[in-house]
Amino acid sequence: MTEPLDVAKLQRRLAEFAAARNWQPYHTPKNLVAALSVEASELVEIFQWLTPEESAGVMADPDTAHRVTDEVADVLAYLLQLCEVLGIDPLAALDAKIDRNERRFPAP
Amino acid sequence: MTEPLDVAKLQRRLAEFAAARNWQPYHTPKNLVAALSVEASELVEIFQWLTPEESAGVMADPDTAHRVTDEVADVLAYLLQLCEVLGIDPLAALDAKIDRNERRFPAP
């Protein structure tokens, strides 16, 4: 039986992966945010010439669906590695941000 | 007692937040990836003129630490909303990607 996936388990896998390849010296916060933004742009690249309607149907094509899922994984990988090196809890950060946004943009 | 944070719970909060403000029409996949890349760049902006060493110490300053944490939350928010509208499980996507990377870059 495998334990269910969670953020901490994925961060552990990512840290072990980087350590086994001696990649940690490259993983400064500055480099990780650059890599994160590059992966986010690779997602944009998939959508850049699509109409809004075409963009909504992107998962119907298996190749594009695979590409999008792959880039989502890359963005998440760099985000979790950044959080690891900076000591940020990403889920708590988002939860707190939604709280602030609820005060900032009151629902009508 | 509050239930522990997890990705599904945050996606639910984000969906309710957007629905209460009638923001869903704006949340096409194309727009969400653009917003994701903009937030990733706001992270880059914090680090753009720092040396690698300065970038490693960024959490020592409370104001910068808050700014970084806030941008991390924004990136995660758009990533989770994108996954929601496209039906992607982000943790499973990353787990599968690490599997592929382990085959692609064998540890020495």
Add this chain to the structure above:
Amino acid sequence: MTEPLDVAKLQRRLAEFAAARNWQPYHTPKNLVAALSVEASELVEIFQWLTPEESAGVMADPDTAHRVTDEVADVLAYLLQLCEVLGIDPLAALDAKIDRNERRFPAP
């Protein structure tokens, strides 16, 4: 009488501006490309929630027109400074690229 604007003259102004403020140490190619991508994302931010039609009418509003023009200037500023530190002639680079694209994508 002022001489007409050209790329070389603007590069000279940018270099003098940076030198007068001792900013050259920050202007490594790595930092300049980061800054360039951040400014490009500030352009994206203006358009991220607009429909294609709304995006075409963006110059009709004077405030938005000013913002767009300002971000265009910032992108060009970092691109020209990058070219300066790397010894790239941007107009010749683009001319050569169009030549290559004409062979790569023959007109129907």
Add this chain to the structure above:
Amino acid sequence: MTEPLDVAKLQRRLAEFAAARNWQPYHTPKNLVAALSVEASELVEIFQWLTPEESAGVMADPDTAHRVTDEVADVLAYLLQLCEVLGIDPLAALDAKIDRNERRFPAP
């Protein structure tokens, strides 16, 4: 004898290139800024794992020099096409921006 390169001439070549391939419908301002940011990120990708020192020596390797020059051309191509569809004069925009910056950041 060829006329010397200038921005207007390159914009004309880019417009003819797009028109010959019927690409104008894709060239909404929203799509062009997305493409611009994607190309800027392809520049970042070349530099993302380099130290500041390595980044300064990037043109010594002919392959990397070609890649950087090619991406610079792509960024400039989308910037000029954006200016064309929006009616912005990029050199005048930058000249005016340097004027404003000289007032905003007085030299010491």
